[in-house]
Amino acid sequence: MFDRDDRTCRRCGASDDADGLCLYPVGDVPLEGTVHESALVTVCNSCFAGLERTPTPDSLRLEAxxxxxxxxxxxxxxGVTVSAVASFASLATSLPAELDAESTDSDPAAExxxxxxEVLLAMDSVPSRLERLSAVETGHLEADVASDRADNEPPLAEPLEGLTDAATRLQSELRDLIALAxxxxxxxxxxxxxxxxFDVPDSDTEEPRQCPTCGLEPCDxxxxxxxxxxVVFDRLYDEINAELQNASDTTEELTEGAAAVAERLAVESDPGN
Structure with missing residues (x-):
């Protein structure tokens, strides 16, 4: 699978020999037994460590x-994840026509x-940061920024809470979009x-079908x-488009929230970063 992924970390793009790479499972994978290659993605050891969920303290004290x-x-x-989810949704909605076309110029199934x-990998890159953001305390920073704050401006905790709420909502909306795709x-x-x-289901049983290839149960x-x-695809596509618009609106709210927090911190963002 390293060769399939061009011996490149699919998260940060770093190229390395096999000793510096590992396989990371994405999606609903079995806790025991073999994980199918469709749910394994190549990452470098550094990214693998960053993807691991570690306990976050109830309160986190950070400097500005x-x-x-x-x-x-x-x-x-x-932002990277939003783009990846939108591309995945677009690719999914093109599947019925692409699979029917049987073109030799592309392989829609592999794509x-x-x-x-890669979109599931991108999604897994966010939760650890969200947990830290939710745990940040701001009391010790308020005194630092209070002197520069106008009388009608809220304390730092307010825009930070709004930012965290928008980021959490966006993550939920993106998961919904992936499920729709x-x-x-x-x-x-x-x-x-x-x-x-899938195998042809047995109409006399209500047992969920499992994919004979990877063992994944189908979503509802x-x-x-x-x-x-x-499936009435037009109805499904309408819901995908509506959810894309919701995610776009929340992304805009997230961007505005980040700018508000930066302003309260009196930190000037470097546009080159």
Whole structure:
């Protein structure tokens, strides 16, 4: 799988020999047994360590520069994730036509599987930063910025709370978007993970079907099915577009929140970073 990923970390782009790379599982993978290659992505050891979830203290004390860096890293990482999710959603909505076309110039199934791996990797890069942001205390910083604050401006805690709320909401909206995009694959009777066809289900049992290739259970696409049992893709696409707009609005709110926090911290952002 290192060769499949060009021996390159799919998170930071670093190239390394096999000793500096490892495989990171994404999505709903089994806790025991073998993980299918469609759910494994190459990352460098440094990124792997950064993706590990470590306990966050209830209260986190950061100096102004460190808080600014955390805000910047969080918003930048979510910006990358928003772009990745939008691209994945676009790729998913093109699947019905692309798979029917059977073009030799592209491999839509492979493109979908790769895009899904990388968008899930991008999503996993955010939670640890969000947890730290939620735990930040600002009392010790208020005195530093109070003298520069206008009478009608709120304390630092207010814009920071708004920023954290927007970032958390955006993460939820992006997860919903990924689930909607995966429903397109399930509507084609294919696995949302590896995109291989499902076995024909037994109509006499309610046991969930598992993908015979990767073992993933299909996501529920029931609410987009018509009377004949087939997914009504136009209805699903409308919901994807609406959720994309929601994510766009929240991203704008996130950007404004980050600017407000930076202003309260009296830290001038370097546009080159």
């Amino acid at each position: 520069d460190d808080l600014f860096d955390l805000v910047r890293e969080t918003t930048q990482r979510q 979908y599987v790769q895009a899904r791996r 995966e429903a397109v694959a399930v509507g084609l009777d294919r696995c949302q993970g590896c995109l291989e066809p 696409a029931g609410r987009w099915r018509g009377a004949d049992g087939a």
